[in-house]
Amino acid sequence: MLKFLTQHRDVALSGIKGFKNQPLTPKLFGLMAEYTTKSKIAHANPWRKTGAPTAGFPIEFLLAFDIFPIHPEAYACYAGSAGVTRSAIEQAESMGYSRDLCSYMKTSIGATELGWPCDFGGVPKPDLYTSANMVCDTHVKWMENEARRRHAPYFGLDVPSHVAGSGEEELERDIDYLVAQFSDLVTFLEKHTGKKFSEEKFMRIIAKSQEACRLYDEILQYRRSLPAPQYFEYQRLFMLPVAVMWNLDGCIRYYRKTLEEIRKRFGPISPAASGEREKYRLIWEGITIWYKVDLYYWLAERGARFVYEQYTESFAIRRRQTTTFNETLRQIARELLLLPYTLNLEKRIANFERKIDEYDIDGVVLHANLSCRPAAAAQQDVKAAIQKSRSIPVLILSADMNDPRSYAEGPVRTRFESFIEMMEARRAGKEAAKS
Amino acid sequence: MQTFAYFDSGHEFPEEIVMAAGFTPYKILGDVEAGTGAADEYLHTYFCPFARGALNQALAADDDWAGIGFAHGCDATNRHYDVWRRHLGQPFFWVNTPMKTNPTARVFHRRGLDDFRADLEKAYGVAITPEKLAAAIRQSNRIKEKMRRLAALRATRDITNPEYFEMVRTAVQEPRDRVLEYLGELEREWPARPAFPRALVPVLLTGSDVTFPGWMEVMEEAGLRVVRDDLSLGERYFHAAIPETVEPLKALVEYYALQPQPATRVPSDRRLDYLKTALWESGLNAVVSQNLKFCEPYAIDAPWIVNELKKQGIRIIHLEREYTPTLDHQALTRLETFRQLLE
Numbered sequence: 032m033l034k035f036l037t038q039h040r041d042v043a044l045s046g047i048k049g050f051k052n053q054p055l056t057p058k059l060f061g062l063m064a065e066y067t068t069k070s071k072i073a074h075a076n077p078w079r080k081t082g083a084p085t086a087g088f089p090i091e092f093l094l095a096f097d098i099f100p101i102h103p104e105a106y107a108c109y110a111g112s113a114g115v116t117r118s119a120i121e122q123a124e125s126m127g128y129s130r131d132l133c134s135y136m137k138t139s140i141g142a143t144e145l146g147w148p149c150d151f152g153g154v155p156k157p158d159l160y161t162s163a164n165m166v167c168d169t170h171v172k173w174m175e176n177e178a179r180r181r182h183a184p185y186f187g188l189d190v191p192s193h194v195a196g197s198g199e200e201e202l203e204r205d206i207d208y209l210v211a212q213f214s215d216l217v218t219f220l221e222k223h224t225g226k227k228f229s230e231e232k233f234m235r236i237i238a239k240s241q242e243a244c245r246l247y248d249e250i251l252q253y254r255r256s257l258p259a260p261q262y263f264e265y266q267r268l269f270m271l272p273v274a275v276m277w278n279l280d281g282c283i284r285y286y287r288k289t290l291e292e293i294r295k296r297f298g299p300i301s302p303a304a305s306g307e308r309e310k311y312r313l314i315w316e317g318i319t320i321w322y323k324v325d326l327y328y329w330l331a332e333r334g335a336r337f338v339y340e341q342y343t344e345s346f347a348i349r350r351r352q353t354t355t356f357n358e359t360l361r362q363i364a365r366e367l368l369l370l371p372y373t374l375n376l377e378k379r380i381a382n383f384e385r386k387i388d389e390y391d392i393d394g395v396v397l398h399a400n401l402s403c404r405p406a407a408a409a410q411q412d413v414k415a416a417i418q419k420s421r422s423i424p425v426l427i428l429s430a431d432m433n434d435p436r437s438y439a440e441g442p443v444r445t446r447f448e449s450f451i452e453m454m455e456a457r458r459a460g461k462e463a464a465k466s
Numbered sequence: 467m468q469t470f471a472y473f474d475s476g477h478e479f480p481e482e483i484v485m486a487a488g489f490t491p492y493k494i495l496g497d498v499e500a501g502t503g504a505a506d507e508y509l510h511t512y513f514c515p516f517a518r519g520a521l522n523q524a525l526a527a528d529d530d531w532a533g534i535g536f537a538h539g540c541d542a543t544n545r546h547y548d549v550w551r552r553h554l555g556q557p558f559f560w561v562n563t564p565m566k567t568n569p570t571a572r573v574f575h576r577r578g579l580d581d582f583r584a585d586l587e588k589a590y591g592v593a594i595t596p597e598k599l600a601a602a603i604r605q606s607n608r609i610k611e612k613m614r615r616l617a618a619l620r621a622t623r624d625i626t627n628p629e630y631f632e633m634v635r636t637a638v639q640e641p642r643d644r645v646l647e648y649l650g651e652l653e654r655e656w657p658a659r660p661a662f663p664r665a666l667v668p669v670l671l672t673g674s675d676v677t678f679p680g681w682m683e684v685m686e687e688a689g690l691r692v693v694r695d696d697l698s699l700g701e702r703y704f705h706a707a708i709p710e711t712v713e714p715l716k717a718l719v720e721y722y723a724l725q726p727q728p729a730t731r732v733p734s735d736r737r738l739d740y741l742k743t744a745l746w747e748s749g750l751n752a753v754v755s756q757n758l759k760f761c762e763p764y765a766i767d768a769p770w771i772v773n774e775l776k777k778q779g780i781r782i783i784h785l786e787r788e789y790t791p792t793l794d795h796q797a798l799t800r801l802e803t804f805r806q807l808l809e
């Protein structure tokens with residue numbers, strides 16, 4: 032770290048400024064620091080291996096082998112929040128990675144190559160890599176290539192696509208396939224850790240991850256309240272403990288305490304007005320723009336707040352409690368196939384409609400993320416469907432989650448200004464109709 | 467015979483099941499001349515232009531096809547299926563081909579093929595018997611065998627890049643009997659061609675599938691002759707024969723593991739192995755690697771493939787290419803420079 036601070040002083044200074052601009056509580060800042068500190072020293076423990084999973088990969092399997100999760104995407108998000116991704120991305124591009132490729136991947140590869148610490152996107156060398164293909168090709172290609180580059184073994188989990196029109200029968204078939212692959216995964220992990228898999232231990236970990244997800248989900252549910260207790264710019268950082276699961280006990284304690292505070296403030300979850308409703312309650316679909324927290328502050332000044340995101344919900348999918356080992360494996364498989372972030376178009380539209388009603392939504396922003404083509408697919412259809420069934424404004428916003436070169440402040444604000452005007456016109460119309 | 471169209475980012479779609487159901491399989495390749503305009507209403511313009519071109523063609527050709535099938539491949543097939551299904555009227559079928567070829571994946575693959583067979587039977591009221599499947603496999607193998615023999619002539623005879631492209635395009639789009647007839651004509655004609663032109667440099671072509679002849683023309687114009695490749699519209703389609711001595715659906719599963727591997731499959735080392743073997747077998751030392759703009763699987767693999775082949779002493783160039791019917795002058799200049807380096 033010291034070496035980094037001296038060698039890359041400009042990056043470090045602007046990064047510190049970027050972190051300071053985040054809506055962090057001391058506790059959440061402490062947790063973020065805990066994760067990167069532990070990531071850096073994980074290798075010091077010779078009994079503990081480290082493993083690099085991608086988002087959505089069932090980390091509990093790694094934890095069952097005491098593998099510390101080195102999470103490349105999480106570090107890329109740190110770099111994004113710090114606002115220091117540009118030179119890391121350009122470094123990756125100088126290594127032959129195209130301008131059009133995912134900026135998480137390039138931030139990660141570039142920062143690692145430059146020797147940056149994980150707080151700034153670099154990835155300490157893990158003992159093994161794992162990823163799954165349900166979200167994107169990039170997860171698979173990125174981890175497999177990095178594993179090769181860094182001479183570590185790789186395991187790829189193949190998650191079939193549950194496309195529109197598929198039913199329970201297909202789902203059951205696909206679950207069988209995933210459960211069979213979990214067994215291959217266990218064999219892989221046993222081989223590379225030299226440890227035996229313990230069902231009991233796995234089930235204890237699952238029970239904790241289910242508890243963490245349940246608590247996190249209840250907090251998310253509170254965002255239906257008027258006003259919501261948390262907004263996207265905070266939620267995107269708040270999800271870190273459950274997304275990475277480096278310390279499940281600490282994660283549970285943190286969410287339990289947060290939930291208690293929210294319960295005290297809001298009473299039972301109720302969509303009914305419990306205070307002053309936000310002027311415009313919004314849904315954001317897609318990954319956040321990490322380096323532009325100011326955009327969310329700017330919108331907040333205009334009364335526009337994001338109260339639901341499939342993105343932050345997708346990191347806490349282990350919500351249904353299970354008791355037996357087999358039931359648990361099948362449930363994990365089901366959750367992978369029906370991740371809120373990758374729902375097929377029919378289910379995605381239905382989910383939007385449900386959330387619009389539950390969260391009393393005034394407008395939807397679909398992030399046409401230049402880095403994330405899979406997640407931006409079918410947005411035109413989503414927009415048309417929501418506008419038709421719910422008659423609320425929908426904005427397709429073109430930007431990039433980690434690459435500031437693809438963000439144009441002026442046009443973005445202009446688009447949001449007209450979007451707010453549309454919501455305002457709708458609000459005025461509704462009020463006029465009432466009176 | 468009615469046409470059954472399919473969209474496939476590799477060579478994963480089981481054509482033989484469609485043939486056994488009494489249809490002519492037709493691989494959707496889009497029409498670069500027609501562009502992507504209609505599809506751009508539904509898909510962002512920063513998505514794979516070939517995939518947009520394919521949807522564009524489907525939107526125009528809607529009524530000509532009895533059904534449309536997709537095989538699980540790259541993000542384009544996996545995420546665009548729902549969009550196609552929403553805007554097109556035909557029956558739609560999804561074949562969940564696996565990312566791997568290990569024993570676990572094979573069991574799943576087999577189940578997926580069985581389901582696809584049953585879905586076709588139900589949708590069209592046909593019986594897809596083992597005998598019909600075996601006959602379709604035999605017919606496919608005859609086609610592949612002829613293509614293998616013809617493709618091998620590229621190294622010794624004057625067979626242009628667009629001609630080779632046209633051979634493969636015909637094989638994936640025309641009625642099977644017509645394909646056999648056409649390949650028979652080529653078998654009579656190609657061996658009598660003049661020897662490989664001395665002015666041209668033989669190369670191996672790898673990367674995203676080349677789906678229109680324009681790019682092959684650019685290479686020809688640059689003086690580079692493709693004598694080996696690992697494309698789906700190329701050797702991936704005919705390199706291996708489908709086993710004929712095992713039960714037909716099992717044979718299709720086995721065949722899948724024998725093909726040169728696309729970048730969407732794991733472990734991708736098998737893709738590199740095929741390239742190295744092809745180079746070694748043909749005594750080639752020059753490779754043109756390319757990816758279509760926005761094609762992630764091949765773009766991500768590019769730095770690795772380029773470095774690995776360079777380590778073997780292979781001369782290699784990597785380009786990102788556009789989806790355009792007009793001559794890509796920038797690519798031409800780079801390829802010409804590459805060719806000069808090879809001379």
Ligand code: SF4
Pocket residue numbers: 133134135136166167168169170318402403404405406
């Ligand atoms: S941002 Fe999108 S493309 Fe990149 S790793 Fe995440 S899901 Fe994949």
Ligand code: SF4
Pocket residue numbers: 474475514515516517540541542543674675758760761762763764
């Ligand atoms: S060119 Fe690339 S992105 Fe496009 S369909 Fe083929 S593999 Fe997929």
